Amino acid sequence: MAAIDEEVQLLGSVGSPFVIRVQIALKLKGIEHKYVEEKLGNLSETLLKYNPVYRMVPVLVHNGNPISESRVIIEYIDEAWKQNPILPSDPYKRALDRFWSKFIDEKCTIAAWKSVFMPDEKEREKAREELFEALQFLENELKDKFFGGEEIGFVDIAALFIPLFQEVAEKQLFPGDKFPKLQKWSLDFYNHPVVKEVMPSKEQQFGYFKARAASLAAPSK
Known part of the structure; x- marks a missing residue:
């Protein structure tokens, strides 16, 4: 489990495959964290501050330090918390x-x-x-x-x-x-217990992909 003095926050959007990746990793490690929902097309100032390069979810914030990009985040989680390894040691x-x-x-x-x-x-x-x-x-x-x-x-x-x-x-x-x-x-x-606990409903998945498609199709400002 995450130490009491550690602050772990995940900025994400329900239904995002990349956010789900991070949620599975956190669950496998048993890391308590605060989840903050971001609305696609109307991202918060916090998200834009933490990820100004890609301006996308997910973003993991550990003790005030932001990490973005799901694969990078998972590797960070695996290195920061040693229990239940996700990557092989070899x-x-x-x-x-x-x-x-x-x-x-x-x-x-x-x-x-x-x-x-x-x-x-x-x-x-x-x-x-x-x-x-x-x-x-x-x-x-x-x-x-x-x-x-x-x-x-x-x-x-x-x-x-x-x-x-x-x-x-x-x-x-x-x-x-x-x-x-x-x-x-x-x-x-x-059907893995951890995945089943994290995976959103089919309706939430449809909602994310619909919103994501609309966000990508919207003209840039």
Whole structure:
């Protein structure tokens, strides 16, 4: 548990996959924290002060020190609180986890978003093809129950967009017969006690993605 003299605050938006990543990490570590909801399109002055570069959630504030970007935050959490490690202790395995989590964000998450929300049908289909190509690499990489072995780890947390987007796309985005190992992983991950406790409702997920799409489409001021 976090020490009594420590202040841990998470600025986020309900339904954000990147915020959920951090919430899972905090829950796995047993870290008590204060959650502050941010409204997309109308971010607070506090958020803008703590993350002036990207102006996005999540932001973790630990004893007054802000950390942004979900993967960076999770690594910070894992280093700051030693109990229940999220990344492996072996340097090579840690490097592999960093590689695959970066691959997920750059090759999978963006393509998944485009395959659902791009207005042009041809662009959605192109993104879906890119997504399936990337997911095949993850399918081949998955050797155990989770990417982290028998317990969820860094790559599992990074890949949570898979069950989230299955809900948003009404389970049509990732057909189980195409990626059977990922499909089973998705169910096991979603039913993990920590994940179930943190995961928002389907309505909250829809609300976030709708608000996020509207925020991105709005003209900049």
